[in-house]
Amino acid sequence: MTDRPRDSEGPSDPGDPKERREPPSAGEVEDAISREILKIHEESYGSGAGRAHTYVGEGFVVVVLDDLELLPNERFLVENGKSDTVMQVRSNYQRAIQSTFSAAIERATGRTVVGFASTTSIEEPEFVAEIFKLD
DSSP states (O other): OOSSOOOTTOSOOOSOTTOOOOOOOHHHHHHHHHHHHHHHHHHHHSOOEEEEEEEEETTEEEEEEEEEOOOHHHHHHHHTTOHHHHHHHHHHHHHHTHHHHHHHHHHHHSSOEEEEEEEEEOSSSOEEEEEEEEO
């Protein structure tokens, strides 16, 4: 409690005014984005990727997912010369769920996503790149 007399200003702040929370560091923002995008991939596809690398720049965010885990049906298609089919389906799906990806980026950066692009590389090394343009 403070020594300040109670008046019509409402209840006193329960926090210690000496404790100030600083904005997250660039590394903390990048780590949060990496975790969220990996989680979204795993929940959306039923599999994910080994790790994510996130780069936040002036007006953009790039997330690269390494060690992509293909689903058994995708692996079958790739092994039978249908890599283009897998990449097309994944690309269409990524666009369909882009609002979920964008929401994660907006939460972490505090900025609005105004553009999104995604690409999947099925050839070794397998990876996904997600690019977000910020306002």
